[in-house]
Amino acid sequence: MEKQKNMENASENKPWIRTVTPEITPPDLKDNTADVDRLIKVIKKALSTGSVSVEFKLVQRLSRTMRECDYNVCAILFEGPKGWHLIDIVPSRDGESIYGLAVDLGSSTVVIRLLDLISRKTKDEMSFHNPQIEIGTDILTRIHFAAQEGGLSELQGLIIDRLNHKIDQLAQKNGISAGSIVGMSVAGNTTMTHLFLGLDPYWLCREPYIPVINKLDPIKSAELGLAINPVAPVLVFPNVGSYFGGDLIAGILASGITQSNETSFLVDVGTNAEVVIGNSDWLMACAGAAGPALEGGVADMGMMAGPGVIEKVRSDPSSSEFEIRTIENQPPVGICGSGLIDLAAQLFLAGMIDLRGKYVAARCGDRLVEIDGIKQLIIVPSRDSATGQALTLAQTDIDGLMRSKAAMYTILTTLSNSVNIPLSKITRFYVAGTFGSYIDPQSAITIGMIPDLPLETYVPLGNTSLEGAGMALMSSQAKGEVFRIRDRVTYLELNVNQEFMNLFSAAKFIPHTDRSLFPSVKERMY
């Protein structure tokens, strides 16, 4: 409810990309003001501003367009940090449709949203794999590749070309011209943003982890080779550091936590777990490697969400049989992060794993097998799986999950300790990302990943990076808030935090060494 209200407030706000249809008196001998100066004068009046800049390349054709339509033009402008800038003019008879693109620049998946900048409504949306995956699925591989001769420009070229291809598809599908796309906002992590901009990511992964730049003024799209209006501003979300990027700032914006006096948590679990606590006065953030076990590729049977991937698991206490639900109800092919958490919770509640996360042979029965010296639990027998192979969960996979869940809980505890607010006092806990939408809070509580709070405390927000990017593109207030958020975030470095290591050890049990922290879990145990 609160979040909804904030977003409405933001969109009621003034746009920073807009059109103006000024009344221009054509020149005569008594007023020989030049064409461009004449245009700028009326625009200044219409916008009640003292400053309207004109890109030099634009000057070269403004006069012609003005004369071709007898000075009846519609001007498209954006407001930068130092005043308004002319993006383009079009004959006013051609109408005033202008569009923008919000981009969630993920390392795995990129989502672009086409927005009508007049009605402020979403017109279309498209998602696709980040083509840099062909260089490397993980970020470090891409950073190393960028250090090779020509590597950086190849990585940048891959994402720019794919974006242009998708923008073209989106424009054609919606019957609009690329030139009418007059703004873009891009939220991504710090490395993805560096690669998008062609900035050297070399130092991002080397102590003391320094980005090339934190805050950028909007960039002309032509400078990035983007196939939209060449003077369109590209708002690239700023970062707080190597490990706290623009995607999280977009998330904070979208969550609305900075619009409230109440202190809330925002958790985004991707490759890293990124966590923010704060309110309208302050923001404290940290990030840690909590995520690997929760993303595809860590567990042998783990994978990213897709058809046939197990997303929910329930167990029947009497039979020890699993009731599984797959995406699109396809025969099971593997398991995703939310499914894994569900599964671990069920295994624990059924006594099939103990409080250290180790398989209990007596409870697992003949489902437990040993392959290459590693204990594996058969989750889906070969006859039921889509692959013809049994889907199994190795002890090592559970061990990985235990570290991840411990890291997550420890990050949350460390952060709340750092601001001296007990976890139990938090009334709102926003969970961002695809993962956030699928995760079952009860299961996550059961394994001690997140605090044992009333379930309604947990609010899934979906793709907050995309949502925040769209908000900042459409509202001047939201755009300003992006930079205020960035400047207000205090980043807590966990790598040098001794308290973290102590808490981490205590959190490597299910649900925790201190059982009193998780009263509801005991009730649910068989």
Added chain:
Amino acid sequence: MEKQKNMENASENKPWIRTVTPEITPPDLKDNTADVDRLIKVIKKALSTGSVSVEFKLVQRLSRTMRECDYNVCAILFEGPKGWHLIDIVPSRDGESIYGLAVDLGSSTVVIRLLDLISRKTKDEMSFHNPQIEIGTDILTRIHFAAQEGGLSELQGLIIDRLNHKIDQLAQKNGISAGSIVGMSVAGNTTMTHLFLGLDPYWLCREPYIPVINKLDPIKSAELGLAINPVAPVLVFPNVGSYFGGDLIAGILASGITQSNETSFLVDVGTNAEVVIGNSDWLMACAGAAGPALEGGVADMGMMAGPGVIEKVRSDPSSSEFEIRTIENQPPVGICGSGLIDLAAQLFLAGMIDLRGKYVAARCGDRLVEIDGIKQLIIVPSRDSATGQALTLAQTDIDGLMRSKAAMYTILTTLSNSVNIPLSKITRFYVAGTFGSYIDPQSAITIGMIPDLPLETYVPLGNTSLEGAGMALMSSQAKGEVFRIRDRVTYLELNVNQEFMNLFSAAKFIPHTDRSLFPSVKERMY
């Protein structure tokens, strides 16, 4: 004296292109501010400013340069209308030499002056023909050519390429790199400026004579294809209209007339006669076609200044012989504007032309011949000329001069009438341009071209367009004054002025129908 003082004031002023060598603390885990943000922060502090912008293309290599020299950098910046902009950084061990180029962009001759922006001294200077001459010597031909397919970009390419070639020569000769040239200012008439910028000049010569643009913010040199530092600002002087360009605004700046309470005249005679009257409170200007007879190409023997060109003429009253002085004392080849005025004055004083400017046969003797029905006076017999042909002055040449001098005097009278200050009250009369340096005020007074004022009233200034361009490049105050001058000039349109036509008729006599206006001339008549 006064002018000298103003120019010193201006150069005492703060530069708008400068270097800063900030103390940068290298990053560590406790301060993970990004490289570029780190740099900008210290520059802001050093300049005591809240705003330093960085060109996006520059971001891509700032970080590398900073790290290569252990954060010991020298930053080069310029102040634009909305704050400071970074032009470049260099390792501070490489020193801080920065240079600028002032350009007088004439339609016939281009002069470039290399300035040391630290010492604010002229390092070198070079002049060359405007290569657009090969398209057409006069401005109208070039405007028509620009309307042809590819014509405009050909004209722009000609001047840009030639400038780059000369800049390269200048840099090599002075042992400096093109990248260390970090600023440029260009003063030219409105058409030359349009062609330099690649702006369509089509409407400049068509009623109601509207430029594409009056005032431009500094342009990045790379956008114009100039071979200096790519982020160097190019300050293009603004114009008041099609017929009052940046060269004249530079002239007003260099003359210092806006720094004085006394009302002064500034006259610049090129293809047009451009005249300004004003003081620190107001400026009134007009331009008219007074010049043609005074430039090479109108009189049959007329030509631009060069070796062998007659620049001074005296006559011996007793013998009617001419005593001529040529440039570099070479055998005579022709006559330039100042020589022509001298000659006409001597002819009048010797009674060889009458008050209408017509040859008096009785006084000219056998020097007066008739060729193709036109009376010609032999100035240099064939035996003495460099061409082997006699140099003669046709009646039609004198007729042309009479129209020009009448136009000039009428412009001066009209302007002074318009502000209700009699010509006789003017105590300072600045004469700009090469022509202004050579003209003998006494001769010009004799033929009634300029008012009969004490000779010391007339002050030659040389190339004020170049001088003003240099001042504006080196001083923030002078740059600001350029735009204040532009906004203060009131332009008097002579084409629609009836008074002008009446005064013009009265001024077509030597020195004038009203002899009382020229008391000194009578004294000098033989």
